[in-house]
Each structure stands twice: as structure tokens, then as C-alpha cells.
Amino acid sequence: MSSSVIAEQRPPLRARFAWLHVVAGLTLVAVYCLGPVWVQTPASVVAMAGGMTSLYLGPKRNLKPADRLPWRMVRAGGWLFIVASVIRALVPSTMNTPPTAIALVPNSFIVPAYLCLGYAFLVMLRRRRAGDDDPARIDAILVGLAAAFVTWTFVISPALYASNLSGFQVLDALFPIFDVVMLILVAQLMLAGGVQQVALWLMIVAAACMFVGDLLFSLRDAQLIDISPMASNASFLLMFVLIPAAALHPSTRTLVQPQKIVVRDLSKLRMTVIGLVVVVPTIITSLVPVGEVINDLVRAGLCALIVLSVLGRVVRSNNSRVRAEKVTRRRATHDALTDLPNRELLSDTVSRWAGRAATDHLEISLLFIDLDRFKMVNDHWGHEVGDELLCAVAGRLGEQVRAEDVVARIGGDEFVIALASPSHLRLAESLAGRLLEEFAKPFGLSVGDVVVSASIGVAKSTGGAHALELIRDADTAMYKAKGSGRNAYALFDTSLRDQVRDRVKLEQALRGALERGELAVHFQPIVDIAGDELDGFESLMRWTSPELGFVSPDEFIPIAEETGMIEELGAWSLRESVRQLQEWLVMRGPDARPIHVSVNVAVRQLRDGALVKLVDDVLRETGLPPQALWLEITESGVMEDIETALLTLNALHSLGVTLCIDDFGTGYSSLSYLHRLPVGIVKIDRSFIMDVGEAGSNEPIVRAVLAMTHAMGHRVVAEGVETELQRDWLRAQGCDLVQGWFYGKAERPENLTNWIDRSVSA
Structure with a gap:
């Protein structure tokens, strides 16, 4: 027993x-x-x-x-x-x-x-x-x-x-x-x-x-x-x-x-x-x-x-009954964790201010504050430490405002500060700048000093806007600040409303796009530079909407990541890519040079333990040799939570698949962390390749990356190769693999038969 x-x-x-x-x-x-x-x-x-x-x-x-x-x-x-x-x-x-x-x-x-x-x-x-x-x-x-x-x-x-x-x-x-x-x-x-x-x-x-x-x-x-x-x-x-x-x-x-x-x-x-x-x-x-x-x-x-x-x-x-009634009323208007006013009380306060804003010549300003990468705190130390941080943030925000201002918590890690003042004082911008300086100081928690940055959106009104609309506008401006690299503040302007409307339209169209057959997987050749032989393909997701037309991956992939749709889309892309490679391997026959398929893994997938099981299931279902599957992970995605990423990467490595660091050099430039990652391939971002061969400023950087990665036993792929001059310079420096428009753009599988046939005949 x-x-x-x-x-x-x-x-x-x-x-x-x-x-x-x-x-x-x-x-x-x-x-x-x-x-x-x-x-x-x-x-x-x-x-x-x-x-x-x-x-x-x-x-x-x-x-x-x-x-x-x-x-x-x-x-x-x-x-x-x-x-x-x-x-x-x-x-x-x-x-x-x-x-x-x-x-x-x-x-x-x-x-x-x-x-x-x-x-x-x-x-x-x-x-x-x-x-x-x-x-x-x-x-x-x-x-x-x-x-x-x-x-x-x-x-x-x-x-x-x-x-x-x-x-x-x-x-x-x-x-x-x-x-x-x-x-x-x-x-x-x-x-x-x-x-x-x-x-x-x-x-x-x-x-x-x-x-x-x-x-x-x-x-x-x-x-x-x-x-x-x-x-x-x-x-x-x-x-x-x-x-x-x-x-x-x-x-x-x-x-x-x-x-x-x-x-x-x-x-x-x-x-x-x-x-x-x-x-x-x-x-x-x-x-x-x-x-x-x-x-x-x-x-x-x-x-x-x-x-x-x-x-x-x-x-x-x-x-006791009177106290209970008071507690009940307070719970209805205040946040249980921080005891700050909640969204309802904030809305009521802003509405009252709006009623007298015109007569008193007041400008109402809202600062929408969102903690950057707060999820990492919860994932790393647990929700108790996360709650501790939220209380510390609430206390620090309260220290920076006037007695008549309102500090509210309206969501998980979202705070709002409401101000009413004469418009010429520009109090909101001044406060936003001070808050960013305050967030640069560590928060002393039970686990030690923790530093967390914030993205702040600022919206203003002289009384015409409804309270909920003002909160929404400040929220929109916050996303602009977050999109600008975080740890910043941004002012709302009406053009942002159009951007939000377009984004919502895009998000709604993306939902169901997979079921409607609007998504496809294209493949771009990855070439062994020594003999210009095909080594494999990178699979890239493409979306053509009947309503919106062709939508760039730079537009819909971030939305898919934020909404969580990327997990379903990523799983589908993986299965399609592996199925297509297996079809090509059958066409080429057992005596042909082995080729691989390289599939991008989103940050959400990397944090999800289900990714390892998904990859294992796909390999078992298709019979694809594990070494023929490359999984590309972004440098910034790994570095956001390296300990969690390492657990997933080591489990994937144990399956026999090849792991690649994509866009190397554009994120944290984490050379000191590279030796900890079980990767076999490093992909140099296209921004470093643009001027090589012309005595460009990036040539020393590319040489250094090549020398370091080769010393660690990794192979290197240079992305964005568009000219013969770039190809020849990279070949002279000992680069292993290249991809880019010089060899071909990403195409549908039926348009790549020349690559398959050429490598077979070779």
C-alpha cells in the first residue's frame, strides 16, 4: 500500500x-x-x-x-x-x-x-x-x-x-x-x-x-x-x-x-x-x-x-451591526488588499469633479499606472510576495500625491491617480516623471530588494469626458508607453483612439481566422554557406484576411501573444511545419542530405509547460527525427524569466530537438548567459548584417559573435542576407548558415519544389 x-x-x-x-x-x-x-x-x-x-x-x-x-x-x-x-x-x-x-x-x-x-x-x-x-x-x-x-x-x-x-x-x-x-x-x-x-x-x-x-x-x-x-x-x-x-x-x-x-x-x-x-x-x-x-x-x-x-x-x-454595515460599504468602494479606492469610487469621484470642472476652471488628469512584468514577480516568488509588492507600490504612490488627490487600484497590477488642478500647472506630467524616478528605487520586501518599473498613461479633460472614458483614454496612453519600451509615460491624443479601434478590429478578425482557413505557413530557405546547399527552412506564419487583406506578422503576432491566441496558433504552426517537412523528406528519399524545419516559439509557449508535451506528441505522431526540428526562441523572451525558461529548454533539449536563439544581440545582449542555455544555433539579427562587406560599423560585432559562439560549439545563422557581397563576407568570416532574400523569400510549399528538387539532384 x-x-x-x-x-x-x-x-x-x-x-x-x-x-x-x-x-x-x-x-x-x-x-x-x-x-x-x-x-x-x-x-x-x-x-x-x-x-x-x-x-x-x-x-x-x-x-x-x-x-x-x-x-x-x-x-x-x-x-x-x-x-x-x-x-x-x-x-x-x-x-x-x-x-x-x-x-x-x-x-x-x-x-x-x-x-x-x-x-x-x-x-x-x-x-x-x-x-x-x-x-x-x-x-x-x-x-x-x-x-x-x-x-x-x-x-x-x-x-x-x-x-x-x-x-x-x-x-x-x-x-x-x-x-x-x-x-x-x-x-x-x-x-x-x-x-x-x-x-x-x-x-x-x-x-x-x-x-x-x-x-x-x-x-x-x-x-x-x-x-x-x-x-x-x-x-x-x-x-x-x-x-x-x-x-x-x-x-x-x-x-x-x-x-x-x-x-x-x-x-x-x-x-x-x-x-x-x-x-x-x-x-x-x-x-x-x-x-x-x-x-x-x-x-x-x-x-x-x-x-x-x-x-x-x-x-x-x-x-457590531453598525460596524458590519460600515465594513460592507467600505468593501464595496475599496480594494481589499491595499485598502485603496476601487474603480467604482474612482469613477464617482471623477464624475463629481467633472460636474464643477467647467465652473471652477479645473483640468482633471488621470495617470494610469501598470507595473512592467509583474507576472514575473508572482511566478518567481509567489503571489504572497506579489501582494506584498502591490501594497508597497500603493504606499509609495500615496506618498507622492496631495491630500486632495485620489490613488486607486482598479485591477491586478493597475493603479490610477486622479488629479484636479488648474490646467496651466501641468501637474500630471510632473507627477508622472517623479513616479518613474520613484520606481527606479528598490522596494524592500521580505525576499529582499525588488526593482520593478512602470508604464504610465496620462489623460486629461476639462469636464466634458465621462469618467469611464477618461479611464479608458489613460489606459490607452499607458499601452502606448508600454509599446515604446516600458518604464516611460505617454500622453493621450485622439489618434490613439483610432489605433485602439484598429487594434480591436484586428483582434476580432484574428479570432476564428484559423478555423476559417485564413492562415498559412510559408517557408524560407536556410542555406549552408560553404557550398550553397539547402540545410532547411524556417516556417513563418502568414495571414490573409478577406476583409483586411494581407496582415503583417508584426501586426498580428503581438496581438496573438497578448490575448493568448498564440498558444493555439503556435501549436497549429508546429504541426503544419513538421507535417510539411516529413512530406519533403519522403520526396527526397533516404539518401539525400538531411534537412530541418525551424519553428518559432512564442514567449507564452515558452512559459507554458504544455509546450514540451506538444513537441513530444508531434514527434511521436509524425515519426520525424528530433534533430530535424529546430525551435527558435527570442533572446528577450528567455531573459524575462531565465529560470523558468531553463526548465522548459532543458526538457526540450532532452527530447533531442535543436534549440536556436533568434534575433541575437537585439535584446539583453546576454553573452554571459549564453553558456547556460542548451542551444545549438545562434541567429544573428538582420540589423547587424545590413552593412557587412562594406567596412560597416557592425562588422566587428559580427566577427566577435562568430568567434564567441564557435568557441562555445554553436553554429551561426546570419539573417537578412540580401546581396552577394554580404554572402561572400560572411563566408570569409566562417559563418555557417545564411537566410534572406538573396536566396529567396518565404513561400508556400508548392513554390519551393525547385529547392527540394535541386538538393535531391545534387
Whole structure:
């Protein structure tokens, strides 16, 4: 059996152990009460020994060491009770009625035992209660006051004023006071919300047994009732059964874990209890004759406390309702994480400002702030650190604005600052510049200093624009800033609306383009420069829309990346490319020179673990040799999150495919990172190739890249080769492969048969 299956079975097994303990303990109590005299002592000894054993085993099995303090106190109290029981068994005179001075010996152990139990219950209550639960606290006090009233009236007061009672009998009569305190603590455990599982109910019943036992003991010692000591002893034996069973049961962890407070309407049962707590003492006060002054004062004082507690409960409940309403209203208008105003409150504020902008000659400005590459923070350190960063950003933004300005969070990592000022002050531009400087400073987080940049869009209005339109315009300007390289701000102008409209139109047309058959894969030859022989093809996606005509990849690929459509389109392109290469390989025959197909991988695909499975499935389905598939990744895409990229790249490399760094030199110029990447090919961007062969400024750079990559064992592809002069210079420098219009542009497969046929005949 696996360890996971065993782990799943443990809680039920432990629950059964707890119930077996209850059954065995109740059996022993029954034997103690109903069996012959000679079995009473063995039965009680076994019951107490089993209880103490469970008090050691239960917390050790169910709780972390830091959560075991209450149970250590329970064990201490249990041992003190046992010592008192042993003394009473060895010295029978301690149980005489009426009690004598020797009764103080066992009682000196029982009092600290109660204190240990009370402290244990108090610790459980503090750990279990996640926050102040005033109704539960007051209701528990009401229960305790009612119990104290009844105990005083029928137990303590008769003992105090009975002329034939000794002082030791009076002391024994005061023992129920300890149980009243226990009842208050246990009632809070029961009433303070959260899960009410088996362990809690076992503790509640055990506390009730203690109260009954002490009550019977006190009444017997005060000679108010004639009852055998067996009754009170049985109640204490039940305590040794029920409390250890609570420790054994898996739900014991709920006694020391914070529980969510749930505010509910008063149940019928709870209302009935509160009503009885108020009515019963009143009835008793009316029916029981007036007695001694002190007795009447105590009863009157307890009644007054009960009435005041009920009044306090009403006031607290009303205040809690008002606070809850305030919290609800604030949650509707403020962000839960940062406590900043949300989109709704921002819109209302801007609308109010717009109503008086014209008369007060005000200009309303919005700064739309989006954190650059915030997803990397979440992916690298987790969402808790991401939330920590958002709170730090909110605090820093608040430090840069005036008291009358509004800082709002309207989305994941999107913030908006709203300003109202005379138009000649240009406050928005000044603030945007300061914010960029502030973002250049590290944010001190729990993981260390983290630097994150921001893209800011600025939109202005003199009152004519609707609030939502102004937010939209600022958002549009932010995308302009992001498109300009991030870490910048941009001002909105009306031409951006046309760009946004065109982009939305393009995005809508792209959705469904694959199903409508509007997309195609074209192939551009990659040539071995040494002998001008075909080495393979780069596959390139092309889109021809019936409505828009030919759409450049530079236009639709970024949209596909931003919207996530690139994952579906990329998977389709991979399958089409591999299928086409396999068709060409069959045409060429087994004796021809091997060729490859190079497929571009988007940044989204690189971060998605499904890419490895997709490539593996395609290779298995088609039977293509893995080395015939090249996957091109951009330098900037890798460097955005190199650790995540490395996991995917190493997994792809283990499949046997060849990995290529595309557009090398245009991103981070990460020469120091190149040795960490499992790549076999480096593609030099066309911008470096344009002036080679003409003593251009990029020639030293190309030479350096060739020397470095060859030293690392990589092959080099030069992109954008358009002239014979460029080809010859690259050949002289030892470049391995080239592609560009000098050899041919990207074409449909049917237009490339000359390449296939020529390489076959060669």
C-alpha cells in the first residue's frame, strides 16, 4: 500500500481509537457504579491510567509541538486529581461527612488541578478565537452568572447559613465556584463560532460532568442531600474518559486553531437560553423567601449583573451591526488588499469633479499606472510576495500625491491617480516623471530588494469626458508607453483612439481566422554557406484576411501573444511545419542530405509547460527525427524569466530537438548567459548584417559573435542576407548558415519544389 493511501486512512483510524477509548472508559465507569465493591478500585485505577495514557498519546499524534501547551496543563491537572484520589483512598477519613481538617490535604491538590484545567481552557479559547466575538463572550458570561446564581441560592448560601455546619463544610460548598468559571470558558468555546466537532463536544460534556460531580460533593458535605460518594466519583471518572478522548480524536486540532468568526442571526435555541437566564433568577428571587442581608445582596447583585449583561449584549450587537454595515460599504468602494479606492469610487469621484470642472476652471488628469512584468514577480516568488509588492507600490504612490488627490487600484497590477488642478500647472506630467524616478528605487520586501518599473498613461479633460472614458483614454496612453519600451509615460491624443479601434478590429478578425482557413505557413530557405546547399527552412506564419487583406506578422503576432491566441496558433504552426517537412523528406528519399524545419516559439509557449508535451506528441505522431526540428526562441523572451525558461529548454533539449536563439544581440545582449542555455544555433539579427562587406560599423560585432559562439560549439545563422557581397563576407568570416532574400523569400510549399528538387539532384 502506498504512503499516500496510508496517510488518507490515518484520520479515520485515530477517530476509531478515540471512540474505542470512550466505549472502554464508559464500561469501566459502569463497572465502578454497578459492580461489586472489590472491582470498584481496580476499575477506577484502570480508567484513570487509560485517561492519562491517552492525554500523552493524543496530542503527540494530532498536534504540532507548539500547539500542545493546553494539553500539558490538562495532564498536570490530571496528575493532581489522581494524587488527591490516592490520598482519599489511603486515608478514608478525608472523605468523612461532615469533613474535618484532614480533608484539606486532598483539597490542596484539587484547587491547583482546577487552576490547571482553567488555564488550559483559556489557552484553547484564545487560540481558537480568530477575533473578538462579543456575543459569544457575553452569552458565556450570562450562562456563568445564571449558574452562579443557582449555585449560590441552593448550595453555597444554605451551607453558609446552616448553623450546624463546620467551616470545612462551608469551604467544600465553595467548590462549585471553580466549575462556574469552567462553564464560562467552555461556553465561550462552544459559542465562539467555527467548527464544532467531536473534540469540542467531548470537552463540553466533560465540563458538565465536573460541575455535576462538584455539586453533588458539595451538597453531600453540606448534608443537604443524602447520597453516596460513588455518584460524585463517577462524574469525575467520566471526566477522565471524555477529556482524553478529545485529545485522541483528530478534531482536537480545531481546539487550538483560529476559527473564522461567522456572524449569524440569533437561533431559537440561543434566544431560549438567554430568556431562561434572565427569567429563572427572577422567578427564584420572587419565590424564595427573603433571608439574610448578605444572601439577598449577593442574589440581587447577580441579578443586576445578568440584566446589565443582557443590556450590554444588545448594545454590542447593535454596534457590531453598525460596524458590519460600515465594513460592507467600505468593501464595496475599496480594494481589499491595499485598502485603496476601487474603480467604482474612482469613477464617482471623477464624475463629481467633472460636474464643477467647467465652473471652477479645473483640468482633471488621470495617470494610469501598470507595473512592467509583474507576472514575473508572482511566478518567481509567489503571489504572497506579489501582494506584498502591490501594497508597497500603493504606499509609495500615496506618498507622492496631495491630500486632495485620489490613488486607486482598479485591477491586478493597475493603479490610477486622479488629479484636479488648474490646467496651466501641468501637474500630471510632473507627477508622472517623479513616479518613474520613484520606481527606479528598490522596494524592500521580505525576499529582499525588488526593482520593478512602470508604464504610465496620462489623460486629461476639462469636464466634458465621462469618467469611464477618461479611464479608458489613460489606459490607452499607458499601452502606448508600454509599446515604446516600458518604464516611460505617454500622453493621450485622439489618434490613439483610432489605433485602439484598429487594434480591436484586428483582434476580432484574428479570432476564428484559423478555423476559417485564413492562415498559412510559408517557408524560407536556410542555406549552408560553404557550398550553397539547402540545410532547411524556417516556417513563418502568414495571414490573409478577406476583409483586411494581407496582415503583417508584426501586426498580428503581438496581438496573438497578448490575448493568448498564440498558444493555439503556435501549436497549429508546429504541426503544419513538421507535417510539411516529413512530406519533403519522403520526396527526397533516404539518401539525400538531411534537412530541418525551424519553428518559432512564442514567449507564452515558452512559459507554458504544455509546450514540451506538444513537441513530444508531434514527434511521436509524425515519426520525424528530433534533430530535424529546430525551435527558435527570442533572446528577450528567455531573459524575462531565465529560470523558468531553463526548465522548459532543458526538457526540450532532452527530447533531442535543436534549440536556436533568434534575433541575437537585439535584446539583453546576454553573452554571459549564453553558456547556460542548451542551444545549438545562434541567429544573428538582420540589423547587424545590413552593412557587412562594406567596412560597416557592425562588422566587428559580427566577427566577435562568430568567434564567441564557435568557441562555445554553436553554429551561426546570419539573417537578412540580401546581396552577394554580404554572402561572400560572411563566408570569409566562417559563418555557417545564411537566410534572406538573396536566396529567396518565404513561400508556400508548392513554390519551393525547385529547392527540394535541386538538393535531391545534387
